[in-house]
Amino acid sequence: MTVLVGVGFALVSLALFAALVATPEAPGLGALARSEIAATGVSNPVTAVLLDYRAYDTLLELVVVLLAAVAAGALAPREPAPAQLDGPVAEAAAGLLTPGIVLMAGYLLWIGSKAPGGAFQAASLLAGGLILLEVTGKTPPPRSEAVTRAVAGLGVLAFLGVGVGVAVAAANGVFLDHPASIAGSLILAIESAATLGIAAGLLALFRAGTASA
């Protein structure tokens, strides 16, 4: 029975492949994204899509991370986990690597406006550094669950604040429609808050997953 179902899935995959190969190539939105990039305040087209053209999606994505972190925290037991990696090598590695990781996260955040990088890459790296400290028993800040959640909400709050701010400040302002003259600074501000927020959200998810019952 399992073999039959497996063969069925293989056939479905083959049909999917055939359909994809037969689909004519479309021009896509690349040309449009590049021709309007001057108004976005950044020169990396992916960052322009994330923080300007499709800012709504990115705002809701931050909400998803926050909701997942809060929900996982509500499901997890209350006791924090003991250190999972101990010994002089793990401790020295965490001590040596963390400053470099934090520096690299800051660089990725900064370079995101003109080259591959940005808030998500920076936040995942930062969260990796925080988790490294966590598993070696050097509990990194934010230590309490409440503060971690508050920081996780920071990205959403900053994004909403800027979005509402630009709508209120201009006469015909539209929610999340950053004016071209200050868009670069606004995007950097949103991304900085989002980096801290996503990193805190990922740390909260990790803590929820490792807490001992």
Added chain:
Amino acid sequence: MSPVDLLYTAVAVALFGLGLGALALSARPLKKLLGANVMGTGVFSLLIVTARGPDGATDPVPHALVITGIVVTVAATGLGLALIRRTRSASKD
């Protein structure tokens, strides 16, 4: 489609099919969650292939979709793992 695009598409579809199989056939929640992750990886690979347009220029929209998708996948996986742990400890009591 160029041969490289064909290869990437084939790998993407294979990952999607394998993940779908694990999701549908396995009775274990952890394996289902991993299957959904492998399916997602297939979708991301496919989006990255489509980002290369016929003129050779890269379309940034699928790239942005993929990074959004990765973050949502990580969040959903974390929540899924917490749910699996919770159902396990609840069924032990």
